[in-house]
Amino acid sequence: MTSPEQEIRDVALRARKASYDLALATPGAKDAALHAMAEALVGRGEEILTANADDIVRAEAGGTPPNIIDRLRLTPERLEGMAQGLRDVAGLPDPVGEVVRGSTLANGLELRQVRVPFGVVGMIYEARPNVTADAAGICLKSGNAVLLRGSSSAKASNAAIVAVLRDAATDSGLPADAVQLVPGDTHDSVKALMRARGLVDVLIPRGGAGLIRTVVEESTVPVIETGVGNVHVYVDKAADLEKALAIVLNSKTHRTSVCNSAESLLVHADIADVFLPRVVAALQEQGVAIHGDEAFCGFDGVTPATDEDWGSEYLSLDIAAAVVPSLEEAVSHIRRWSSQHTEAIVTEDLAAARRFTAAVDSAAVMVNASTRFTDGGEFGFGAEIGISTQKLHARGPMGLPEMTSTKYVVTGDGHIR
Amino acid sequence: MTSPEQEIRDVALRARKASYDLALATPGAKDAALHAMAEALVGRGEEILTANADDIVRAEAGGTPPNIIDRLRLTPERLEGMAQGLRDVAGLPDPVGEVVRGSTLANGLELRQVRVPFGVVGMIYEARPNVTADAAGICLKSGNAVLLRGSSSAKASNAAIVAVLRDAATDSGLPADAVQLVPGDTHDSVKALMRARGLVDVLIPRGGAGLIRTVVEESTVPVIETGVGNVHVYVDKAADLEKALAIVLNSKTHRTSVCNSAESLLVHADIADVFLPRVVAALQEQGVAIHGDEAFCGFDGVTPATDEDWGSEYLSLDIAAAVVPSLEEAVSHIRRWSSQHTEAIVTEDLAAARRFTAAVDSAAVMVNASTRFTDGGEFGFGAEIGISTQKLHARGPMGLPEMTSTKYVVTGDGHIR
Numbered sequence: 001m002t003s004p005e006q007e008i009r010d011v012a013l014r015a016r017k018a019s020y021d022l023a024l025a026t027p028g029a030k031d032a033a034l035h036a037m038a039e040a041l042v043g044r045g046e047e048i049l050t051a052n053a054d055d056i057v058r059a060e061a062g063g064t065p066p067n068i069i070d071r072l073r074l075t076p077e078r079l080e081g082m083a084q085g086l087r088d089v090a091g092l093p094d095p096v097g098e099v100v101r102g103s104t105l106a107n108g109l110e111l112r113q114v115r116v117p118f119g120v121v122g123m124i125y126e127a128r129p130n131v132t133a134d135a136a137g138i139c140l141k142s143g144n145a146v147l148l149r150g151s152s153s154a155k156a157s158n159a160a161i162v163a164v165l166r167d168a169a170t171d172s173g174l175p176a177d178a179v180q181l182v183p184g185d186t187h188d189s190v191k192a193l194m195r196a197r198g199l200v201d202v203l204i205p206r207g208g209a210g211l212i213r214t215v216v217e218e219s220t221v222p223v224i225e226t227g228v229g230n231v232h233v234y235v236d237k238a239a240d241l242e243k244a245l246a247i248v249l250n251s252k253t254h255r256t257s258v259c260n261s262a263e264s265l266l267v268h269a270d271i272a273d274v275f276l277p278r279v280v281a282a283l284q285e286q287g288v289a290i291h292g293d294e295a296f297c298g299f300d301g302v303t304p305a306t307d308e309d310w311g312s313e314y315l316s317l318d319i320a321a322a323v324v325p326s327l328e329e330a331v332s333h334i335r336r337w338s339s340q341h342t343e344a345i346v347t348e349d350l351a352a353a354r355r356f357t358a359a360v361d362s363a364a365v366m367v368n369a370s371t372r373f374t375d376g377g378e379f380g381f382g383a384e385i386g387i388s389t390q391k392l393h394a395r396g397p398m399g400l401p402e403m404t405s406t407k408y409v410v411t412g413d414g415h416i417r
Numbered sequence: 418m419t420s421p422e423q424e425i426r427d428v429a430l431r432a433r434k435a436s437y438d439l440a441l442a443t444p445g446a447k448d449a450a451l452h453a454m455a456e457a458l459v460g461r462g463e464e465i466l467t468a469n470a471d472d473i474v475r476a477e478a479g480g481t482p483p484n485i486i487d488r489l490r491l492t493p494e495r496l497e498g499m500a501q502g503l504r505d506v507a508g509l510p511d512p513v514g515e516v517v518r519g520s521t522l523a524n525g526l527e528l529r530q531v532r533v534p535f536g537v538v539g540m541i542y543e544a545r546p547n548v549t550a551d552a553a554g555i556c557l558k559s560g561n562a563v564l565l566r567g568s569s570s571a572k573a574s575n576a577a578i579v580a581v582l583r584d585a586a587t588d589s590g591l592p593a594d595a596v597q598l599v600p601g602d603t604h605d606s607v608k609a610l611m612r613a614r615g616l617v618d619v620l621i622p623r624g625g626a627g628l629i630r631t632v633v634e635e636s637t638v639p640v641i642e643t644g645v646g647n648v649h650v651y652v653d654k655a656a657d658l659e660k661a662l663a664i665v666l667n668s669k670t671h672r673t674s675v676c677n678s679a680e681s682l683l684v685h686a687d688i689a690d691v692f693l694p695r696v697v698a699a700l701q702e703q704g705v706a707i708h709g710d711e712a713f714c715g716f717d718g719v720t721p722a723t724d725e726d727w728g729s730e731y732l733s734l735d736i737a738a739a740v741v742p743s744l745e746e747a748v749s750h751i752r753r754w755s756s757q758h759t760e761a762i763v764t765e766d767l768a769a770a771r772r773f774t775a776a777v778d779s780a781a782v783m784v785n786a787s788t789r790f791t792d793g794g795e796f797g798f799g800a801e802i803g804i805s806t807q808k809l810h811a812r813g814p815m816g817l818p819e820m821t822s823t824k825y826v827v828t829g830d831g832h833i834r
Contacts, residue, residue, distance in 0.1 A: 020752075024775055105797060109786055116778060118808050197633070201808050216614070217637055222809040243831035250833035335437075357826050358441055361533060369526055369829030378834070379825070380522060391535050391618050391822035392639045393810035405808035408796070409774050412786030414660035416667035417795075 004192040007183045008147075012199035015120045015145035018177035022143045023117050025174060027094035030141055033172035034090035037140075038083035040168040041133060041161070045079045051160035052129065059153050071128045072154055082133040082161075085383075089137040092382045095401045096143045110411040115404045117143030118201040122182075122193050124149045124215060126207035129157040136165050136179045138385050142403035145178050147200065149193060152185035194219035201405075206386050209313065224394060226386035229259035229341035230313045231371045234330040234356065235279075236347035237270035243368055244275065244346040245282055250370040251344065253286045257315050259387060260342050260374040264310065265321040266330045272323045283319065293322040310337045327352055331359045338362060341389050342374040363389055363396040421609040424600045425564075429616035432537045432562035435594035439560045440534050442591060444511035447558055450589035451507035454557075455500035457585040458550060458578070462496045468577035469546065476570050488545050489571055499550040499578075502800075506554040509799040512818045513560045527828040532821045534560030535618040539599075539610050541566045541632060543624035546574040553582050553596045555802050559820035562595050564617065566610060569602035611636035618822075623803050626730065641811060643803030646676035646758035647730045648788045651747040651773065652696075653764035654687035660785055661692065661763040662699055667787040668761065670703045674732050676804060677759050677791040681727065682738040683747045689740045700736060710739040727754045744769055748776045755779060758806050759791040780806055780813040 002010075022030075041048070052074040059069055095115050102112040121144045123135045132148055139146035150158040158181060166176040182189055194203065197220040205215040209228045216223055233251050235244045251262035267275055272295055280299045283290055290296060291305040302321075309320040310333075324330045327345075334343055344366035345356040357365045364374040374397065376384025381399030388394045394402035419427075439447075458465070469491040476486055512532050519529040538561045540552045549565055556563035567575040575598060583593040599606055611620065614637040622632040626645045633640055650668050652661045668679035684692055689712055697716045700707055707713060708722040719738075726737040727750075741747045744762075751760055761783035762773040770784045781791040791814065793801025798816030805811045811819035 020776070023778065103797065105795070109790060111796060113813075119778065220634055222639075222807060224809070240831065246831060246833050254834055353828070359437070361440065361536065362824060364825040364827060367826070367828040369827055369832040370834055372834045373526060373827055373829075373832065374825070378522070379528060380520065390639060392641070395822050396530075396825045405812050407779060408781040408791070408813045409784070410781060410786055410790055411770070411784040412790075414657065414663060415786040415790065416663050417671055417787055417789045 004184055004186070004188040005195075008189065008192040008196050009199060011147060011180050011182060012120060012196055014177040015147055015180055016199070018175035019117065019119045019143075019145040021175050022140070022145055022178055023096070023119075025143065027096075029173065030094070030143070031090040033140060033169050033174045034086045034137055036168040036172045037133075037137070037165050038086040040164045041079055041083045041086070044164050045076055048079060048157065048160045048164065049074055049076070051156040054156040055154055064153065068153075072157070074129060074157060078130060082130050085130075085134055086137040089141050089383050092141065092400055094141065095404050098401070100406055107415060108412070109415055112409045113406050114409055115401065116407050118403065118405050120145050120147065120200050121403070122147045122149065122196075122200045122203040122221065124190060124193070124203065124205045124207070124211065126151045126211060129154045129161060131206065132158050132161045133165065134383075135385065136162075138383050138400065138403060140169075140174075140178055142400050144403060145180075147180055147182050147193065149182040149190060155185055191218065194221060197221050204386060224386070224388050224398070225390040226388055226398075227259045227341075228313055228339045228389060229261070230264065230311065230337060230339040231260060231262045231341055232264045232266060232334050232338055232343045233262045233371060234266040234324075234327070234334070234343065234345045235268060235271065235275060236327060236345055236349065236352050237268035238349035238352055239268075239271065239346040240348055241271070241275055241278070245278060247344065247346055247368070247370050248279055249282055249286060251372060252283065252288055252319050253317070254370070254372050256317055258372075259313070260371050261315070262344075262371050263312060263314050263319065264337065265319055266324050266333060267321070268327070268330070269323050269325045276323070287317050289318045291318060291320045295323040296321045313339065327355060331356065334360055339389060341387065342366065342371045344369065344371050363387065421601055421603070421605040422612070425606065425609040425613050426616060428564060428597050428599060429537060429613055431594040432564055432597060433616070435592035436534065436536045436560075436562040438592050439557070439562055439595055440513070440536075442560065444513075446590060447511070447560070448507040450557060450586050450591045451503045451554055453585040453589045454550070454554065454582050455503040457581045458496055458500045458503070461581045462493055465496060465574065465577045465581065466491055466493070468573040471573040472571055481570065485570075489574070491546060491574060495547060499547050502547075502551055503554040506558050506800050509558065509817055511558065512821050515818070517823055524832060525829070526832055529826045530823050531826055532818065533824050535820065535822050537562050537564065537617050538820070539564045539566065539613070539617045539620040539638065541607060541610070541620065541622045541624070541628065543568045543628060546571045546578060548623065549575050549578045550582065551800075552802065553579070555800050555817065555820060557586075557591075557595055559817050561820060562597075564597055564599050564610065566599040566607060572602055608635065611638060614638050621803060641803070641805050641815070642807040643805055643815075644676045644758075645730055645756045645806060646678070647681065647728065647754060647756040648677060648679045648758055649681045649683060649751050649755055649760045650679045650788060651683040651741075651744070651751070651760065651762045652685060652688065652692060653744060653762055653766065653769050654685035655766035655769055656685075656688065656763040657765055658688070658692055658695070662695060664761065664763050664785070664787050665696055666699055666703060668789060669700065669705055669736050670734070671787070671789050673734055675789075676730070677788050678732070679761075679788050680729060680731050680736060681754065682736055683741050683750060684738070685744070685747070686740050686742045693740070704734050706735045708735060708737045712740040713738045730756065744772060748773065751777055756806060758804065759783065759788045761786065761788050780804065
């Protein structure tokens with residue numbers, strides 16, 4: 001019996017070895033491998049769907065709720081979607097080798113700061129097996145070997161997908177160990193992965209708040225924290241109320257289960273009389289339950305908000321709502337309760353927009369736009385590995401460049417100090 | 418009695434409050450404060466020197482070695498040096514507000530990625546009280562409030578310096594709490610600082626390997642790891658031996674106590690016959706003790722190297738030395754033993770330089786230049802908070818831009834999805 005630590009060590013060392021080849025692979029070689037992987041996902045779809053059926057049967061037997069079963073389920077269409085995702089990543093610019101900055105120093109030394117892969121990336125994620133292919137594609141394109149740890153409910157599907165991707169990598173002349181599953185499906189193996197400092201360069205958790213908190217608190221490997229969004233929309237006294245209504249509704253109801261949907265509404269007191277009746281009616285018409293302060297509780301169907309509401313990422317048709325006496329008070333409320341993912345101001349007043357965007361310290365600050373725009377696809381990044389809510393390394397939607405580090409290459413001609 | 422956790426919480430919340438003002442302070446206001454601080458360090462030098470004398474007396478009574486006492490000692494000249502450091506930082510470009518990238522999206526949304534301060538930075542450092550002023554200046558210029566935790570041996574000096582800096586900040590209209598000492602001088606207060614996730618945005622340890630390891634392993638606050646350097650010089654078969662000799666000597670002996678000095682020498686077998694006698698004689702003439710492999714042990718005075726030698730950051734007049742059969746073997750040796758700080762190749766062969774710089778994954782890779790050039794000052798960054806040896810966020814010498822995060826500001830006109 002090998003211990004979880006030893007198992008992680010073994011896969012991480014194989015990943016490290018693969019990462020040396022990947023770091024030197026040309027963009028052409030990596031893109032060819034991504035296309036081969038896409039091809040293989042579709043060509044060997046039967047294999048993957050059979051494995052997926054096993055996961056579904058097991059999940060149903062275990063009484064898994066239908067919405068989770070749906071996320072777990074693969075279909076030929078979903079496989080084609082995963083394949084297309086890999087082809088899309090192949091079409092993006094290669095971040096590795098990009099010269100980020102460069103100059104010739106006073107003494108003639110040539111200084112270049114160049115993007116390089118991290119090396120070995122660990123991904124810990126939940127439920128959806130399509131993340132397996134997405135993450136593998138983004139890591140491969142950015143020259144990183146990846147250790148994948150999906151949820152045990154998708155065990156058979158993930159194993160089948162990884163087997164297909166590894167074969168395609170080998171056929172393309174890249175090391176199979178560029179993509180590996182973390183062995184074992186107990187918490188011990190996750191724990192060992194989180195303690196593999198020096199073996200794994202960065203860990204990216206993707207999933208619910210509980211998963212992310214665990215990784216952030218227990219990991220000695222550097223972590224990029226993604227996702228939790230307690231997102232606010234502030235409607236300023238100088239707002240265009242039509243725009244405000246559209247933005248509040250879109251931010252809250254366009255898709256409720258995602259991190260960039262709004263969870264709290266703040267309205268300037270000067271426009272409360274005219275705006276509250278309209279926004280309450282419109283939200284309730286869309287089935288939104290409003291948890292309000294005193295002013296909002298003057299309307300039928302609004303329940304009183306508690307501190308728990310102000311601090312909640314509902315991910316449902318619920319919204320916390322309050323009237324604030326000033327833009328500054330809106331900022332104070334946001335500073336206290338926000339998870340610093342995305343906040344929006346609706347205003348026609350340039351000075352107000354300037355004060356809000358300067359004072360609110362979130363990964364994205366929207367002016368007269370829906371919070372739903374905080375997204376790698378919407379930002380034009382092509383691929384997104386997640387949305388970072390931390391301040392170190394990457395903040396906001398993370399594309400391929402965020403999956404790299406840099407090194408300085410300094411060239412001289414016998415220079416000494 | 419308040420607990421260390423409560424004490425850290427209190428200073429961190431005061432720092433957070435100050436950080437809101439600092440983030441909005443104009444470059445002019447910050448530079449004026451830095452000049453006022455420089456003025457005050459010199460003007461109130463007596464106060465600081467008196468406090469420093471107390472630290473020195475205490476250290477001498479405790480049997481502290483003379484070299485540590487020397488690092489602890491302040492003089493009018495050293496105070497002037499600290500003041501000049503602050504003036505230099507004032508003269509550098511302000512990183513806050515720099516637009517890192519920007520575009521107009523297909524739907525007309527204006528996207529800008531803007532540099533913003535981290536917020537609250539914690540610095541844990543050893544011995545030298547001049548770091549107190551340096552760190553305060555760099556943090557203030559980059560818009561960050563700083564929590565300073567120096568060594569207890571410099572307690573009185575640090576308290577005096579911080580009192581002077583805080584007064585100068587207040588006189589300049591900036592919050593005094595932009596610069597605070599962490600209360601208490603036990604390990605408990607350091608521990609509380611390392612666990613203050615959410616209250617402190619980033620921790621930067623500066624000091625010996627032991628300090629850095631402790632912070633990296635115990636901190637839940639994101640850490641930027643600085644400094645440990647097991648630095649290699651590889652002399653290729655196509656090296657110009659004059660340049661090689663100069664670079665090896667400069668890298669090893671120019672200053673031994675710093676992280677960018679060389680600790681290991683690798684020589685290609687094809688030139689061993691001619692180069693080994695010369696390099697052994699030259700190093701020994703400079704008083705360097707050579708810990709060598711079999712080939713090096715053929716020379717008088719060379720002792721056999723163990724695995725401990727290959728893994729050592731000596732920080733002294735010692736060097737580990739080996740002959741390697743190929744560039745690839747040099748790369749393998751470096752991959753096994755290096756701390757990924759700085760490595761150098763000496764060669765006239767462009768293909769060899771290209772292979773080495775691509776394959777060696779260190780913060781800085783030198784071609785025909787001394788490893789001593791890995792330095793914020795030498796790179797032209799003006800100020801340096803440390804040299805990062807991690808891959809996340811910042812790698813290599815860290816200047817002012819590395820002391821910031823970014824946020825996306827997205828401006829629309831009622832845009833919804």
